[in-house]
Amino acid sequence: MKHILINEWKGFLRNRVFMILLFIFIFSLFLTTYLGIVQNNKQIQAQKEAQEHISEQWDKMDHGNPHQSAHFGSYAFKPTSVLNSIDEGINSITGNVLRLEGHRQNDVMFSEASQSLLISKFGKMKPSLLFQFIIPLFLIFLSFNSYTQERDTGRLKLLLIQGASLKKIIFSKIISIWLIGLVLLLFATCIQLIFNLHQLNIDTLFRLILLLISYSLYYLILINLTILLSVIFKSSTGALSLTVVIWVMWVVFLPKIIGNTVEKIVPLPTRVEFQDEMDKDRAQGIDGHNPSDNRRQELEQATLIKYGVNSLSELPVNFRGILMQADEEYGNDVWDKHFGTLYSQLQTQKNIYQFSGIINPFASLQSLSMGTAGTDMFHHLYFLSQAEEYRRDLIKKLNNKWRDGNWDKSFFNSIEDFHYNVPSFLMFIGKYLLDIVLLSLWSVILIFLVKYLSKKTVIL
Amino acid sequence: MIQLNKVYKTFNNHKALNNLCLDVKSGEIYGLLGANGAGKSTTLNLILGFLKPDTGSIDLIDASNTSIATDMIGYIPENVNLYPYLSGVENLDYFCKLSGFKYSKNELSKFLIECGLQDDAHHKSVAEYSKGMRQKVGIAIAYAKKAKVYLLDEPASGLDPLSSNELSELLKKLADTGSAILMASHDLFRVRETCNKIGILKNGNLIKEMDADQVTPEELEGVYLNFMKN
Known part of the structure; x- marks a missing residue:
């Protein structure tokens, strides 16, 4: 096997076209990875500066009362992960800045897709684009005639007569082409490691390793499938055509078809419907700014009883602070109800979509690629819930201070900025187990099929 | 035999074959x-x-x-299609290694000479070989494994x-x-x-x-x- 492998690599290295293509790929990978890192670092720096600016603005501003500050609010920045430079996932669509204020929960703003030119909405040149679309095609083209060439030239008989088994010949070819994919993956990984050395931690390393394993498995599946089809079919063009058709199904049609089906199974409300429903429920709550509101009057009564006084002016605390917090808590309940349902619908959609990996390993790969890069929906929802938690805490602090009175600049300055705790990958690994299992299953089944076929194939 | x-x-x-007896x-x-x-x-x-x-x-x-054993059979097809990116010696070396024989460069050259391939062709790419030259390498492959x-x-x-x-x-x-x-x-x-x-x-x-x-x-x-x- 070792000799066949070495010979295959000699063939690659002495092939001028292959070497030119390999150089192009390595150069493209270097460029996309490096530019991705530069862009990432710029984004991290821009976020840092924006955060500092907001912090400074908060510290220097004349706050008036805490409720005014609640209206002024703050911002939560979704930090760009180091691996965002490999796969930006849904980040370019979802945006990365969230305005946090009293009375309302806002949507994330400033998605790149909403700000960039139309052309870049089709996807930026990230290594994931090369890993998922270009390199697989390259590997398919290297694989499709790797076996048939030996068979059609009669060299296969010579190899067998010399004592090499068909199984060894086929697997050597699979491994030799797979190694090319691995070299390209490792190259991009090394670039990441070199240029991000100062930002690396165990969690990122672990993510990077899983990213490598995922792509390696996917390449193994593709190469196995291509060679399997070339063993089955007499014509190498037939095998190539079928492989390309399957690949296009995997990367273009099935994701759309399955995506649409999932949306039909678990439909999401439209933005307008969702907002209408939210507004309807919200309107039934306390209107903190409307003195004739029934609920407000109920709260007034309850507060007067609690403090044992007859009028609001006798209260030792500011009733407006209590009122605003009550309004806030009602709003939180409404938000929890609606967004809770929406999040669980999104999670159900994602879970169902993950099962499509049974027929489409590309779906599992994409899920793992975005997941390990920390740019998928799970990570986005995690950011949103942390930001919301911070918002609630911030508004509560301000409302309570308004209730109790006696605030000064030091109180406002003591309020901490939003810090996003990036979830450790171990927290999330469970959500990707299905993808890992399905990719591994695809690999094992195809290896088994190739092994079986190599025993059954008649050489003539 | x-x-x-x-x-x-x-x-x-x-x-395809009907009661074939051959010795x-x-x-x-x-x-x-x-x-x-x-x-x-x-x-x-x-x-x-x-x-x-x-x-x-x-x-x-x-x-x-x-x-x-079948690996003691030497087979020379009508067209001996060798690896065009390897030289005659490299092809012979590769096929010998598959049969478990490891020869020095001199030994490999000796086999090629015994099978009629001129010395100056040994290190040329097989892509430049004529059909007859490839056939000689094919026979050398069988000869070297002591078929x-x-x-x-x-x-x-x-x-x-x-x-x-x-x-x-x-x-x-x-x-x-x-x-x-x-x-x-x-x-x-x-x-x-x-x-x-x-x-x-x-x-x-x-x-x-x-x-x-x-x-x-x-x-x-x-x-x-x-x-x-x-």
Whole structure:
């Protein structure tokens, strides 16, 4: 096997076209990875500066009362992960800045897709684009005639007569082409490691390793499938055509078809419907700014009883602070109800979509690629819930201070900025187990099929 | 050395070989003549182990009556397609390593020279080789692994007269070392020149066997054409 492998690599290295293509790929990978890192670092720096600016603005501003500050609010920045430079996932669509204020929960703003030119909405040149679309095609083209060439030239008989088994010949070819994919993956990984050395931690390393394993498995599946089809079919063009058709199904049609089906199974409300429903429920709550509101009057009564006084002016605390917090808590309940349902619908959609990996390993790969890069929906929802938690805490602090009175600049300055705790990958690994299992299953089944076929194939 | 006993082989109800009995002894070159579809390649594929006979047996036994493993067979196809990105020596080295033989560069060159490939061609890319040169490397591959049985499929096809003659001489030299050689061909003249024994195969039947030195080329042509027409 070792000799066949070495010979295959000699063939690659002495092939001028292959070497030119390999150089192009390595150069493209270097460029996309490096530019991705530069862009990432710029984004991290821009976020840092924006955060500092907001912090400074908060510290220097004349706050008036805490409720005014609640209206002024703050911002939560979704930090760009180091691996965002490999796969930006849904980040370019979802945006990365969230305005946090009293009375309302806002949507994330400033998605790149909403700000960039139309052309870049089709996807930026990230290594994931090369890993998922270009390199697989390259590997398919290297694989499709790797076996048939030996068979059609009669060299296969010579190899067998010399004592090499068909199984060894086929697997050597699979491994030799797979190694090319691995070299390209490792190259991009090394670039990441070199240029991000100062930002690396165990969690990122672990993510990077899983990213490598995922792509390696996917390449193994593709190469196995291509060679399997070339063993089955007499014509190498037939095998190539079928492989390309399957690949296009995997990367273009099935994701759309399955995506649409999932949306039909678990439909999401439209933005307008969702907002209408939210507004309807919200309107039934306390209107903190409307003195004739029934609920407000109920709260007034309850507060007067609690403090044992007859009028609001006798209260030792500011009733407006209590009122605003009550309004806030009602709003939180409404938000929890609606967004809770929406999040669980999104999670159900994602879970169902993950099962499509049974027929489409590309779906599992994409899920793992975005997941390990920390740019998928799970990570986005995690950011949103942390930001919301911070918002609630911030508004509560301000409302309570308004209730109790006696605030000064030091109180406002003591309020901490939003810090996003990036979830450790171990927290999330469970959500990707299905993808890992399905990719591994695809690999094992195809290896088994190739092994079986190599025993059954008649050489003539 | 090569013994085929009552071998039958059919493909989709078509009889490719019908009760074929063949015996190629050590030191003998056997020429199997026949038209396209006569069963020559099927015979070779059966001996090589790529096909299994429906009935009958195929035995490869050496002088001491022990079985010869299939990896002791040297096979030279009509077109020896070597790896074009390797030189003659590299090709030989690669195929030898597959059979478990590891030779030095000098030894490899010696094998190529013994098989008639000029010294200056050894390190040239095989892509620059003529068909005859590739065939010499093919024979060297079998020779280097110390093959006891050589199977050649249309070895002289497409060779110029000089290369064809060189091939004959080389095969005779190999037979002199005790190897058994079975050569399937259309080329009556070359078979007559090279082989000790000749068999004519028609529709899977071995219809005639003769010693090569008992017939002149003209007689052989007459016999062959007579059988083919009837």
